[in-house]
Amino acid sequence: MRLVALQPGNYHDTLRCNIVHCPLIEPEAAVQDERLPVGELQKTLSDGWIVDQTLDGRYLFMSPRNSGIPNSWKHPDPNYDPKAYELPTRSADDGFLRHIPSYEALSYTWGTPDNEEHVCVTDPDDPLRMSSWLQVRANLATALRHLRYPDRPRTLWVDAISINQADIDERGRQVKRMSQIYPLSENVIIWIGRESEDSALALETLRYFGEQVEYIISHRWGDAPNAQELDWWRDGHTLPYDEKTWKSIFSLLHRPWFERVWVLQEALSCNRVLLQCGRDSIPWVSVRKALLVLRQKTSILPPDIRGRLFAYARGLMAPPLASSEHLLLWTRNQKCTDAQDRIYGILGLLDPKIVAKIEVDYSIPVWKTYSRLVLAENEVYQKLNMLNHCNVMTRCEGCPTWVPNWGQPIDGANTGYLSIRRFYASARSSAVAKLIEPAYHLQVAGRRVDTICRVGHNLSGTFAEVIEEILDWAPKEPHSDIYVSGGLSIVAYVEVLVRGRTSDRALGNNPCPSIRRLSELLTQAIASAKLGNNVAREFKDCFFVNECLFATREGYLGVCAKGLREGDEIAVILGCDFPMVLRPRGSNQHEVVGPCFVHGLMLGEALKPPLEPPWKDVLPVTRGWALSYFINPQTGELLKNDPRLGSLPAGWEEATTLDPFLPPFVFKNRETGQISMNDPRMSAEAIEQRGIVLKTFELI
Structure with missing residues (x-):
C-alpha cells in the first residue's frame, strides 16, 4: 500500500510529503471479545430489565419501563463480573496494534478539479530534498493543511494519492481492500471542509445531543447513562434550539461529504472515527446517534431537516441495524462519479459472502455490475429480493428487466414497504434460479396467481388530494362485501391503502392504528362522501408519488408503482418476499414490471395451505427482522x-x-x-x- 507521510509545517507553508510503500500486514492477534452474548447476558437480568448493544459496541442495561431507574453501563447486580459485559480495549501490548504500517485513514470528498494545488513530494531519506510535484484538488489540499502537525510528521492513507486512479485494475483491487484499510487504521478522520455557516454551533449541538441519548441495534433509543437532559430522546419532547441552531445543522447536512456514496463505509468501518470541520472535531458516533434519534422526532423537526434526515439516516442504520436493501435504497439518493460505485462504494458494509462473489471491474457495463448483485444474492442466500427494486419506469436502457437500476433515485414509490423486512410472500422459500446465456435471461420458479384487469390513476399527494380516487375504488357495501381470500373487502382495502402498516400483526407496543379503526373511519367517509380530519390524520402518510391501485380478475386488490397495464400478471416468485408484476412477452418469457403489495398474498398464502382458525399471523420485529x-x-x-x-x-x-x-x-x-x-x-x-x-x- 502507498501511504502519505505528511511533513510538519504551518498552515500557509508549502505542502510537503513523501510516499511510503509497504505491505498491509494483519495484526498478530485480534482482541478477543470474551463478553457474554447479549442473549446469555439477558438471562442474568431480573424481570423488566433489558440489555442490548449500542452503535459503538458497548452493552447498555435498560431499566424496567417507568421504573425511573436510569439506563446504565453497569449490570444491575453490582457483584456481577464486569468482564462478562464491558467492551475490551485495544493496546499495543495485546498485539492488535503490532502490524505494519501504523497510519490514519482520511474520509473526504474530492470536490471539483478547479484550483488544484501542488504538493511537494520529497525524498524519504532526505525530507528537505524535493523529488517531484503532485497535483491534488483544493478540498484535499485544505484538509492536509488542517491535519498536518507543526512539529512532527503524520502518516495518512488518502485514496487520491494512495491509489493510482488512472489504473483501472489497481483501483478495482484497492476497492475490495477498503474493508481492511479503514478498520486497521489507528483512526479514521472525516473531513467535511472549512469552518463556515455556524458549523461550530452545529457540531457542538450534535455533540451535546449525542451525549444525552443512546441508540441500540434492536432499533430502540433512550437516555444515555449520566445524561443531563433525560427527556431529549422522547419523540414529542421540544428541544431548546432556535432558528440559527436548526439552520446550522441544515447547512452541515448539506455539505458534500453527506451527499456522497463512498464515505459511508469509511465512517462506519470502526469505532475510532472523528468528524472534523476546520479546527473543530467531535466523535462520529455522537453525530450518528444524534441524527438517528433526531430522525424520530418528526413532530418538532423543521420540515427541511426532517426531509433530509429521513433519507440520509437509512444509511446510518447499516447492519446489524438494517438490511443491505436499506443501504442500496440509500445509495440511490446519494452522489458518485461512477454509477458502479453505488455497489462498489458500500461493499465494506455488505455480507462478506456476497462481496466474495462480486468482482470489482470498472470495464464492464454498469447494468452488468448491478446484475452481479442479484446473482450473488441468489448464490449465497438462495434469495431474489433484489428483484423488489426493479421498476418498469426506471430500468436501465438496453439491459434485462430483472436488473434493478440502482442509479435512479426513488421519488417515494415503494420505499415505505420495501426498506423493511416486513413481509414474506414467498414464505421463506428457497429461490430456484438460473442465468441463461448469452441472452442473459433469468429463469426463476414461482406461482402465477392472477391477471390484472383494472388499473387506477396515479396516487400523488395527500389523502385529501386523492379522496375521489380512494372513494371510487372503495367497496360499495363495506359491511358485507367479501374479499377473494376471505374476510370483509373493506379490511383488505384498508390494508392495501396503508401497505400493511397496522398494529394487528405486531406484538407489543406499535404506533400504527389498527385495521378495525381504519376500517371504521373509511366506512364513515364512504357513507358521507366527506373527508374528516380524523381520517386525513390516520391516512396522511399512506400515499407516495407514482403509485396506483389495481385489481385482478379473481378479485385481489393491490398497489404498485405506476407503469403496469391491464393484462399484466401477478406472480409469487420463490425466494422473493414481495409479489411481482410480470408482463407476458410470449414463449413463457416475461418482463419484470416491479413489486407490488397485494392483500392476501403478503404472508405466503400463495404457497401454503390456508391458516386454520383461530390461528393468526403476527410479525414481531427482532433485530430488524419481522419474522x-x-x-x-x-x-x-x-x-x-x-x-x-x-x-x-x-x-x-x-x-x-x-x-x-x-x-x-x-x-x-x-x-x-x-x-x-x-x-x-x-x-x-x-x-x-x-x-x-x-x-x-x-x-x-
Whole structure:
C-alpha cells in the first residue's frame, strides 16, 4: 500500500510529503471479545430489565419501563463480573496494534478539479530534498493543511494519492481492500471542509445531543447513562434550539461529504472515527446517534431537516441495524462519479459472502455490475429480493428487466414497504434460479396467481388530494362485501391503502392504528362522501408519488408503482418476499414490471395451505427482522413453527444466530452444518408435494 507521510509545517507553508510503500500486514492477534452474548447476558437480568448493544459496541442495561431507574453501563447486580459485559480495549501490548504500517485513514470528498494545488513530494531519506510535484484538488489540499502537525510528521492513507486512479485494475483491487484499510487504521478522520455557516454551533449541538441519548441495534433509543437532559430522546419532547441552531445543522447536512456514496463505509468501518470541520472535531458516533434519534422526532423537526434526515439516516442504520436493501435504497439518493460505485462504494458494509462473489471491474457495463448483485444474492442466500427494486419506469436502457437500476433515485414509490423486512410472500422459500446465456435471461420458479384487469390513476399527494380516487375504488357495501381470500373487502382495502402498516400483526407496543379503526373511519367517509380530519390524520402518510391501485380478475386488490397495464400478471416468485408484476412477452418469457403489495398474498398464502382458525399471523420485529409467528388470540399461545407445515425434515433443526446478515432464527442441518435462512419445508419440491402448482418464468 502507498501511504502519505505528511511533513510538519504551518498552515500557509508549502505542502510537503513523501510516499511510503509497504505491505498491509494483519495484526498478530485480534482482541478477543470474551463478553457474554447479549442473549446469555439477558438471562442474568431480573424481570423488566433489558440489555442490548449500542452503535459503538458497548452493552447498555435498560431499566424496567417507568421504573425511573436510569439506563446504565453497569449490570444491575453490582457483584456481577464486569468482564462478562464491558467492551475490551485495544493496546499495543495485546498485539492488535503490532502490524505494519501504523497510519490514519482520511474520509473526504474530492470536490471539483478547479484550483488544484501542488504538493511537494520529497525524498524519504532526505525530507528537505524535493523529488517531484503532485497535483491534488483544493478540498484535499485544505484538509492536509488542517491535519498536518507543526512539529512532527503524520502518516495518512488518502485514496487520491494512495491509489493510482488512472489504473483501472489497481483501483478495482484497492476497492475490495477498503474493508481492511479503514478498520486497521489507528483512526479514521472525516473531513467535511472549512469552518463556515455556524458549523461550530452545529457540531457542538450534535455533540451535546449525542451525549444525552443512546441508540441500540434492536432499533430502540433512550437516555444515555449520566445524561443531563433525560427527556431529549422522547419523540414529542421540544428541544431548546432556535432558528440559527436548526439552520446550522441544515447547512452541515448539506455539505458534500453527506451527499456522497463512498464515505459511508469509511465512517462506519470502526469505532475510532472523528468528524472534523476546520479546527473543530467531535466523535462520529455522537453525530450518528444524534441524527438517528433526531430522525424520530418528526413532530418538532423543521420540515427541511426532517426531509433530509429521513433519507440520509437509512444509511446510518447499516447492519446489524438494517438490511443491505436499506443501504442500496440509500445509495440511490446519494452522489458518485461512477454509477458502479453505488455497489462498489458500500461493499465494506455488505455480507462478506456476497462481496466474495462480486468482482470489482470498472470495464464492464454498469447494468452488468448491478446484475452481479442479484446473482450473488441468489448464490449465497438462495434469495431474489433484489428483484423488489426493479421498476418498469426506471430500468436501465438496453439491459434485462430483472436488473434493478440502482442509479435512479426513488421519488417515494415503494420505499415505505420495501426498506423493511416486513413481509414474506414467498414464505421463506428457497429461490430456484438460473442465468441463461448469452441472452442473459433469468429463469426463476414461482406461482402465477392472477391477471390484472383494472388499473387506477396515479396516487400523488395527500389523502385529501386523492379522496375521489380512494372513494371510487372503495367497496360499495363495506359491511358485507367479501374479499377473494376471505374476510370483509373493506379490511383488505384498508390494508392495501396503508401497505400493511397496522398494529394487528405486531406484538407489543406499535404506533400504527389498527385495521378495525381504519376500517371504521373509511366506512364513515364512504357513507358521507366527506373527508374528516380524523381520517386525513390516520391516512396522511399512506400515499407516495407514482403509485396506483389495481385489481385482478379473481378479485385481489393491490398497489404498485405506476407503469403496469391491464393484462399484466401477478406472480409469487420463490425466494422473493414481495409479489411481482410480470408482463407476458410470449414463449413463457416475461418482463419484470416491479413489486407490488397485494392483500392476501403478503404472508405466503400463495404457497401454503390456508391458516386454520383461530390461528393468526403476527410479525414481531427482532433485530430488524419481522419474522412470521402464529398466535391463538383465544389463548394467547404463540408459535414460531408454522402449524401448516408439520415437522422439519430429518436432520434439520431451528437455530439462533448473531450473524447481522441473517435473521435471528435460522435453520441448521445437523449433519452438514449448513445454515439457511430458508425453511427446508418450503423447497420447490416440498411446495409441489402439497399440491401447489409452480411454473418457470423466463425473465428477459
